[in-house]
Amino acid sequence: MIATWWQSLATNERRMLSAGALVATLLLLWAFAWHPLALRRAELVTDVERQRLELAEVRSAAADVARLRAVGAQARGDREGKSLLALADTTAREAGLGSALRRVEPVGERDVRVAFEGAGFDPLVAWLEQLAGRHGIEAIEFSAQRAQGIGLVDAHVTLRDAP
Structure with missing residues (x-):
């Protein structure tokens, strides 16, 4: 049926329909x-470019982390032989938190829990920053009322010795 219809078309019509079918x-x-x-x-090209930028940021952050770890390791050696327990007590008193210091107790092998009552919030935060910057000690838990x-504030802080 289609073959007979195709044969009934003029040559120009067949060429035009063939060209139209090819274009379509x-x-x-x-x-x-x-x-x-x-x-x-x-x-995908856009995604790859974005991921390259993210990779550069992550590499930069990794270099910063390595640098800070090295600083923390150096600071850790700056303790004059004090344990984390003694260092927490001594530095808290030196930071003016002695009157608010209530308890310093060990928690496990690498942690120390420190309790304060009526401590100034600003000196407390400055003390935590000093511990991190100078001694490589981080606060892993902090609660304050x-x-x-x-x-x-009345505060409880759990400190962890840097590895």
Whole structure:
């Protein structure tokens, strides 16, 4: 049926229909195959560039971490032979927190729990920063409740010795 219809067409009509079918086929291939693939490729190129930037940031952060670990290791050796327990007690008193210091007790092998009542919040935070910066000791747990008086807190801090 289609073959007889095709044979009944004039040569020019057959050429025109063949050319139209070829153009339609090419347009369909472009619309459903080539164009989506090209769009996806552009998205992937953008993703790769973004990931390269993120990798550079992570490498920079890793270098910072390594540098800070080295500083912490140097600071850790600056203890004059004191244990974490003794260092926490001594530095808290030196930071002006002696009157608020209630308890310093060991928790496990590398941790010390320190309790304060009515401590100034600003000196407490400065003390924690000093421990981290000078001695490589980090606060792994911190809780504080408001105490009577402006800027005063009752606080519990768990300190961990740097590895």
